[in-house]
Amino acid sequence: MAKFKIHAKQKDSDTKFFFYDNMTSELTDESGNYVVRPSLPKKWNKAEITTPEAPLGKTNKVKTLKIQLGLSCNYSCVYCSQRFVPTADETSSKHVDKFVSNLDLWLEGEPETIEFWGGEPLVYIKTIKPLAEKLRKKYPKARFGMVTNGSLLNPELNEWLDRMGFGIGISHDGPGQTLRGPDPLEDPVQREGIADLFKRLSPKGRISFNAMINRENMDRAAIQSHLRKFLDSIGIRNFTIGEGGAIDPYDEGGLANIFQSRDEHLGYRRLTINQIRKNKNTHFSIVSSRMREYLTSITERRPASALSQKCGMDEIDTIAVDLRGNVITCQNVSAISTAPNGKQHMIGHVSQLDKVKLNTSTHWSARKECVDCPVLQTCKGACMFLKGDLWEAACYNAYSDHIPFFAAAIEKLTGFLPYYIENENLPEERRDIWGSKEDKVTVPTPRTIATQLNNFLTGEHHGH
Amino acid sequence: MDINDFRITLTFTIDEMNMIFDFLERLPYREVNGLVEELKRQIDPQLLPPENMTNSNDLNNTETDHPL
Numbered sequence: 001m002a003k004f005k006i007h008a009k010q011k012d013s014d015t016k017f018f019f020y021d022n023m024t025s026e027l028t029d030e031s032g033n034y035v036v037r038p039s040l041p042k043k044w045n046k047a048e049i050t051t052p053e054a055p056l057g058k059t060n061k062v063k064t065l066k067i068q069l070g071l072s073c074n075y076s077c078v079y080c081s082q083r084f085v086p087t088a089d090e091t092s093s094k095h096v097d098k099f100v101s102n103l104d105l106w107l108e109g110e111p112e113t114i115e116f117w118g119g120e121p122l123v124y125i126k127t128i129k130p131l132a133e134k135l136r137k138k139y140p141k142a143r144f145g146m147v148t149n150g151s152l153l154n155p156e157l158n159e160w161l162d163r164m165g166f167g168i169g170i171s172h173d174g175p176g177q178t179l180r181g182p183d184p185l186e187d188p189v190q191r192e193g194i195a196d197l198f199k200r201l202s203p204k205g206r207i208s209f210n211a212m213i214n215r216e217n218m219d220r221a222a223i224q225s226h227l228r229k230f231l232d233s234i235g236i237r238n239f240t241i242g243e244g245g246a247i248d249p250y251d252e253g254g255l256a257n258i259f260q261s262r263d264e265h266l267g268y269r270r271l272t273i274n275q276i277r278k279n280k281n282t283h284f285s286i287v288s289s290r291m292r293e294y295l296t297s298i299t300e301r302r303p304a305s306a307l308s309q310k311c312g313m314d315e316i317d318t319i320a321v322d323l324r325g326n327v328i329t330c331q332n333v334s335a336i337s338t339a340p341n342g343k344q345h346m347i348g349h350v351s352q353l354d355k356v357k358l359n360t361s362t363h364w365s366a367r368k369e370c371v372d373c374p375v376l377q378t379c380k381g382a383c384m385f386l387k388g389d390l391w392e393a394a395c396y397n398a399y400s401d402h403i404p405f406f407a408a409a410i411e412k413l414t415g416f417l418p419y420y421i422e423n424e425n426l427p428e429e430r431r432d433i434w435g436s437k438e439d440k441v442t443v444p445t446p447r448t449i450a451t452q453l454n455n456f457l458t459g460e461h462h463g464h
Numbered sequence: 465m466d467i468n469d470f471r472i473t474l475t476f477t478i479d480e481m482n483m484i485f486d487f488l489e490r491l492p493y494r495e496v497n498g499l500v501e502e503l504k505r506q507i508d509p510q511l512l513p514p515e516n517m518t519n520s521n522d523l524n525n526t527e528t529d530h531p532l
Contacts, residue, residue: 009532011532078480219527221527252480253480266528267528270527270528270529270530270531271527271528273531274527274528274529274531275527277531417531417532419531419532434530434531434532435530436530437530441528443528
């Protein structure tokens with residue numbers, strides 16, 4: 001149980017103290033009174049806890065089915081979580097019939113959501129088409145989802161995606177896109193493919209751009225206005241930006257692209273709180289969802305025991321599989337890859353669902369940093385299979401990602417903005433949220449040109 | 465798809481590019497030295513580390529000001 005003494009202020013006011021308990025979501029003032037009148041008592045389901053020593057399995061009543069088609073991609077984003085994951089032997093359309101007919105042997109009822117994952121999933125279009133058509137026939141009500149870089153879209157494919165009922169997230173980092181590689185919005189054919197899909201799916205609320213925050217791309221307002229320019233040009237006014245959180249590091253590339261120094265952490269935190277206050281990042285769904293989650297968790301006094309992991313892959317009714325029926329930790333790994341704790345990411349097979357064991361991963365409640373953390377209620381433990389240095393780096397990065405939202409929510413409830421969080425287990429750089437007025441703060445700008453070595457090598461780079 | 469039409473764009477961090485250059489420079493081929501020099505000359509402008517914006521001077525507003 002961790003209690004935090006929060007030092008908060010209005011501009012030029014005296015400091016006021018509040019007390020926050022991350023395990024009970026209670027927020028009280030100095031006299032011990034609740035800051036918000038509690039809502040009616042609510043019944044909370046206890047989250048099940050997975051650890052490598054006592055791993056959870058999976059149920060056959062699947063709510064979310066994630067199908068991993070392979071990790072091939074025509075892009076090479078520097079911070080990609082899949083970048084160094086060893087690729088299993090590719091599956092193809094030949095595996096589809098068996099996969100679909102086997103579903104009845106292990107899966108009961110109809111999944112609420114079916115997601116199709118790459119790499120770049122549309123690289124696997126010859127597999128996806130028969131797969132999605134068979135699954136649509138079998139599960140007429142399931143929501144279909146896919147995240148793509150958008151470079152392979154075209155009107156004919158878009159019509160099919162629409163007809164199949166797909167919801168699509170197009171990964172694009174706005175001004176930070178160069179870190180991912182090429183910008184499909186600068187290629188006339190790819191731009192037209194993306195525009196066409198937006199025009200089809202936007203009125204149905206089934207499409208978003210998905211952007212990630214990293215050290216070169218921490219300005220949500222800048223991302224929003226970059227993407228707005230494109231959407232304005234095709235007549236779309238209402239849009240949401242999905243994802244929107246800071247990246248977790250999975251390798252050197254990830255480590256190089258998280259916030260690097262105290263001044264960058266401060267830059268991100270201040271930029272974010274100022275933009276939340278001025279409503280400059282409201283197209284990011286994560287902005288309202290994190291704020292809402294803090295406000296409702298405090299109002300409803302949501303116990304931490306109800307929190308499953310951030311990604312939801314620890315839940316027994318959320319399952320990631322490949323077309324061979326291998327069950328894997330999540331969609332970002334392959335059946336032949338190994339988790340940082342040395343266990344195989346292939347955690348079982350659908351033919352023996354009762355033997356599946358999620359022994360690669362650790363629920364937040366088994367991590368001391370999470371138990372002692374004020375942003376637990378929205379962070380929920382970053383990536384559940386990271387370990388060691390990568391985990392520590394992910395944890396600090398995620399702390400900075402979430403703390404402006406925590407502070408903004410407390411300010412909304414009390415009128416006072418937290419600036420210091422007292423707790424003996426919290427490191428000083430986490431306690432002091434905004435730094436002093438004299439501290440250096442840094443917001444790196446995105447690089448403007450991708451480093452396209454192979455274009456040069458293939459003779460397409462003509463220099464300056 | 466024709467294999468000649470298939471192209472992957474790789475994006476490297478500055479550290480990774482330097483590692484690639486270090487590796488290439490160690491190869492015992494005379495031609496490589498010329499290639500590395502040429503690569504550096506062509507690519508260097510693209511490897512500039514991000515410019516730093518400090519205390520909102522480039523943000524053109526007060527977005528990194530202390531919130532209190």
